[in-house]
Amino acid sequence: MAKQYDVLFRLLLLGDSGVGKTCLLCRFTDNEFHPSHISTIGVDFKMKTLKIDGIKVRIQIWDTAGQERYQTITKQYYRRAQGIFLVYDITSERSFQHIMKWASDVDEYAPEKIRKILVGNKSDEVDKRQVATEQGIKLANAYGMDFFETSAFTNHNITETFTRLAEQVLAANKKDLDLLRMSGNEEINLAALEEEEGLYERAASDESKGCWC
Amino acid sequence: MTDFTKDSAQEGVITRDIHRTFPAHDYFKDSDGDGQDSLYKICKAYSVYDEEIGYCQGQSFLAAVLLLHMPEEQAFCVLVKIMYEYGLSALYKNNFEDLHCKFYQLERLMQEQLPDLWSHFQELNLEAHMYASQWFLTLFTAKFPLCMVFHITDLLLCEGLNIIFNVALALLKDGEGNAEERANSSEASADSFCKAMGLLGMGHRLFVPKLLATSKEDLLQADFEGALKFFRVQLPKRYRAAENARRLMEQACNIKVCWKVTGYCQSLGSEK
Numbered sequence: 018m019a020k021q022y023d024v025l026f027r028l029l030l031l032g033d034s035g036v037g038k039t040c041l042l043c044r045f046t047d048n049e050f051h052p053s054h055i056s057t058i059g060v061d062f063k064m065k066t067l068k069i070d071g072i073k074v075r076i077q078i079w080d081t082a083g084q085e086r087y088q089t090i091t092k093q094y095y096r097r098a099q100g101i102f103l104v105y106d107i108t109s110e111r112s113f114q115h116i117m118k119w120a121s122d123v124d125e126y127a128p129e130k131i132r133k134i135l136v137g138n139k140s141d142e143v144d145k146r147q148v149a150t151e152q153g154i155k156l157a158n159a160y161g162m163d164f165f166e167t168s169a170f171t172n173h174n175i176t177e178t179f180t181r182l183a184e185q186v187l188a189a190n191k192k193d194l195d196l197l198r199m200s201g202n203e204e205i206n207l208a209a210l211e212e213e214e215g216l217y218e219r220a221a222s223d224e225s226k227g228c229w230c
Numbered sequence: 231m232t233d234f235t236k237d238s239a240q241e242g243v244i245t246r247d248i249h250r251t252f253p254a255h256d257y258f259k260d261s262d263g264d265g266q267d268s269l270y271k272i273c274k275a276y277s278v279y280d281e282e283i284g285y286c287q288g289q290s291f292l293a294a295v296l297l298l299h300m301p302e303e304q305a306f307c308v309l310v311k312i313m314y315e316y317g318l319s320a321l322y323k324n325n326f327e328d329l330h331c332k333f334y335q336l337e338r339l340m341q342e343q344l345p346d347l348w349s350h351f352q353e354l355n356l357e358a359h360m361y362a363s364q365w366f367l368t369l370f371t372a373k374f375p376l377c378m379v380f381h382i383t384d385l386l387l388c389e390g391l392n393i394i395f396n397v398a399l400a401l402l403k404d405g406e407g408n409a410e411e412r413a414n415s416s417e418a419s420a421d422s423f424c425k426a427m428g429l430l431g432m433g434h435r436l437f438v439p440k441l442l443a444t445s446k447e448d449l450l451q452a453d454f455e456g457a458l459k460f461f462r463v464q465l466p467k468r469y470r471a472a473e474n475a476r477r478l479m480e481q482a483c484n485i486k487v488c489w490k491v492t493g494y495c496q497s498l499g500s501e502k
Contacts (some may be wrong), residue, residue, distance in 0.1 A: 034287065035246035053253035055372055056246075058288045059363025062458050077455065084243055084287045089325040090363060111242075 022066055022075035024194060026186055026207040028179075029094055031119050032104030033112040034083030037138040040169035041104065042080050045179050050170055057082045059090055067183055074183055088122065095126040099207055100186040102178070104136045107166065108145035113137075113152065120160060132185040133162045136178055141168040240285040244273045251290040255376075258294060268302040269294055275306055280313065286322045288367035295371050295383055317391050321366065332366055333358035336398055339487060344403055347446050354454045361461040365401075366394055373466040378475035385479065392487060400482035401465065405444035 030038040039057050043049050046063045061080040066073055079098070081091040095101075103119050105112040116135065123133060135157040137148060150166060157164030163181055167174040187194070190207055248270050252258045257265035272293045277285035292312070296305035313319040320328040336358045340348040351357075364372055370382050385393050445465065449457055469475040 034243050053259070054250065055253065056250040056287055056290070058291075058367050058372060060360065061462070062360070062455075064455055082287055084240075086286065086322075086325070090329075090359060093359065 022073040022204060024072060024187070024205040024207060025075040025077070026099040026183075026190075027077045027079065027094075027097055028100040028102065028182060028186070029079045029081065029091075029098040030102045030104060031081060031091070031123070032083060032102075032136075033106070033109070033115050036083065036104045036106040036109070036112050037169055038080055038083065038102075038104050041102075041136070041138060041167065041175065041178075042078055044169040044172055044175045046078070048172070050172075052170075059087070060094060065179075067180060069180065069184055069187060072187065074187065076179075076183055078179075092122070092126050095123060095131075096128060098127065098131060099190070100132045100134070100182045101127065102134055102136050102182065103162075104138055105148065106139050107137045107148045107153075108139055108142050110147040113148045113156075116156065130189055132182060132189055133160065134178065134182045134185070135160070135162045135164045137164070137166040139168060139170070140166040140173055141171045240277045241274070243287065244270065244277065244285050244290075247287060247290045248273070251294050255294075257298065265294075265297065268297055268305075272297065272302055272306050272309060276309060276313075279310065280319065283313075283319055283322045286367075288364075288372075291368040291371040292318075292383075295376075295379055298376070299380075312386070316386065318369070329363075329366060330359070332394070333362060336362060336395060339395055339399060340402065342488065343399060343485070344446060347402060347449055350450050351457075354457065356454055356457055360458060362398060365398060369394065370397055373462075375466070375470050375475065377472055378469045378478065381475065381479045385482070393482065395487045396482040396485045397478075399485050399487075400478050401445060402449070403444065403446045404468075404478055404481060405446075 030042060032038055034056070039054055039061065040050060040052075042061075042063055043051060043054070046065045057080055059082055062077065063080070064075065064077045066075045068074070079094050081087065081094070101123055103116050103123070105116050107113075120133070123131065135153060137150070137153045139145075153164050153166065163185070165174045165178040165181070167178055169175065186207070193207070194205060248266050249261065251269060255265070257263070258269065260266065269290060273285050273290050276289065276293070289309075293305065293309055296308050299305070300308070321332070322329075337348070340351070369386060371379050374382075382393070382397055385397075445460075445468075448460055448464070452460055469478060
């Protein structure tokens, strides 16, 4: 059986309730937009394989409930992730203000090496915009993150955003990857490497089809 | 007395969730329809009524299920009963401490009753919170077909909150054993199920269909991603067939939950 991926890692979507985390994910993994999906309760999960510089990268993406109290559940996933999307809604100043809180939680609970990216979603809703693009850029610079404005509705910058974070996680772990490649491991599980525990050695036999939301 | 016109701190979350609660259901799909209006009122009223918990994401699904059976005032009162007297409110309190305890209890029950599946999940690092958060926080109402959801809610009202373990274990093992064994065991021990259904005026004749595969068999063959996909996609689909839902509920009623094992969580809690 041909190996289905070269490396596996986990990304996490964080941000206030209603900023569009689930829609971003559905657009990225299934290229679908469902304006009427159900609220995410607890955590949800999807995956996709990307090809970056000839490397087949399997990413598992965890989608979380945005209500603040759910953080005791979602925090358990911080330490298991290699990359994090901090998502706000450009039509909600409040969701933008909260990015600071989300970022400080990530600093506290996530591994130091974790890569972050700032995402201002719903860029199609120009009439309702409350957060200027410059504010997003400024905040991202302050944290040393990359920044994208996206629209799950129009499919604007979605693949770019997910691919960029995946590239950054790959780059951040390049040394480990090279070492492992030389040792001839068939498939590399960054997630397991960092946790020094178990194993998702085989990729799922079928690609995700259809939207789960 | 509670002033229900008072502003709720969770107003924004409630408004967003109203559109995302059974959005495909006729009664709830329209933004300015009666269903969403009543649902908003119940969630808002509860968030003001219960100052400690307020509105917690997940509640809207249970409220909506109640609304499909009774007018909003009654639905609100039943929601309050379920939260306070059936003890659902404990699940949402203190950073979900009780919820985590229930995950722990579920895993101990699995270890006892489904040891092979438990070991398989251990190997995969698949933990209960990954698949059971939504089950428990919405009392199974969010993803499963409504005919089954109504059975679960009936069972909860008859038997209490502990039935979440019966339903969870039944979902994990659904269809275990061969058809003959199931038929025998169902004759012998379907009493409690009949009793529950009889109480509800739903004394259907029990029907035990032959099955091709079981949840457990599917899950034992799945890897980490496959198992999570099974929970999210295949499992809710399976119960669109009414007879599958009925069989599952029968199985749930027949499962014995041993409290010696699950009680362990309390001592674990006090050690902390």
